[in-house]
Amino acid sequence: MEEEMKKVNTVKGSIDVEELGLTLIHEHIFNNYPYYKEQENTDFALKQLNLLKKFNVKTIVDLTPYAKFSPYKNLIENCNDFNIISSVGFYLDKFVPKQYKIDNVETLVNKLSKKIECGVGSEKCRPGVIKIAAKNESLSRNELKFFEVASILQQKYNIPIATHSPKGALNHIKTLINFGADPNHIYLSHLENSFNEENFNNSMNNMIKVTQTGASILLSNFGFNENGKRCINSADIAKYLKDYGYLNKILISADSYWLWKNNQIKIREQRKNQKVEKNILYTFNHIIPALRKLNFSEEDIHEILYVNPYNIFN
Template structure:
């Protein structure tokens, strides 16, 4: 029997509804705060709440908050937003990527993991099994000492590289997955290194149908996407609306190519809305409503122009595929 773990408790997969598969709601990344990068600090709970409410009014049901411990999670704030809006939130246990680990540990984390100065120092000094134990606790007991449990596991790697510490976290996540059966999410910097990550996961005995690889639209390479899809993994196109990286036509074309090759059941869609300038109620950006209100109608039009059932594909990307991707399979 499978279930999905949310901030409000475990639910049946069919209760998930229309889902964004990779977002950030309230987070204050220490790395960016120390460098005064204000655009990367989602630090106003009320403004974030208003965008989440827009998502709900547009027909949304669930948001996967992909904020890991090293990216400045604000667990209690996101929990309050979930309660006030009625939107289900899936939280994230695990880690992001190495260059963020120079940031200093927060006080409550320091008390949980030990008296280390930075995330990098903690990860370097802890064993793989100690890191796995910490992550298992975040899934089964609660995030950062709260009673709010994570619903997915995360690891990440850098641009065209995987450091020894990142390999360490991948192995810890693999152990945690075997223990908890929680789904796995991967951060791929600019969409790179997914195939190398896959080799590490395979060596750790992980079935790839339990893993989703993010930022696939940052590397719009059809051959690369196909090789990932052939493993059975999910591919997350989570840069919707970010025209600075690629025109929307290129994203949609890459998705439709995967559909035509028979991989429609492995595609997830989201916005990775992690800047004030992306949010409507912070800095007048497109906001969390954009994908539902503007992108999905366009996608349906382009899919139908290609001879495909656009409405059915939207149902797959936002409802059916997340039901399988984010399920714990006991």
């Protein structure tokens, strides 16, 4: 009997994992913008997404775990050229709903299970990724609780976990594994943010240990100056992973988002004092050129953008 193909939840229903195509696996489309500006939000988001067509992007993973979908009904209905995968879970402490901080593990598992099984809001958008975050290497009591919830949900529904782990990724993945999570379907984000010239070798050793568990690494911060320290560090991280035989564990995405400021839409800026926008094209305009400079082939880049995300979801 032929094995049934794995399904992936998107905001418009489930798809076969084979339909993912080129995937940007860490973005933010459904941020908590002023919901009364529904039409402006929809128009702008569609404009941003349409920029991706020439790069053959097929799937975008939104890692905004508390998104409400009612204000984005028009966006969801009109976004026919992309698969959008939403997330559920927990971000940093100041963004966590107060009730989640009070609820115990069992209650949170039940609440989030309903979202995964029945969907979120009147649109019934079923999330396809579990998001968790930690501020530091050591986990707070609440963070530990959320990591346990994420691990239980992953085992229950066989969907990936994405972490926000700029510090302490090795401890984070060990904690998830101890709770029973499958590292082959976990990707940890922003590890490159804690790298510098002084700690590069030690940090790289820890990153290799993360990949040795089976987990993947999401790189999103390459700065804007191809000769700058941030770009060089992040590109070197990717090269080290490739040279150590872990090309299959590299993921890239922009981690782009936008917001309203002074009644105007503003795209994320890399630094407060920079005017260069980190928009949704950042992966193609900054990250991929940096990798090509270090002799990443087109086959390598194809593996990073197509094959590795597929393996996360499959």
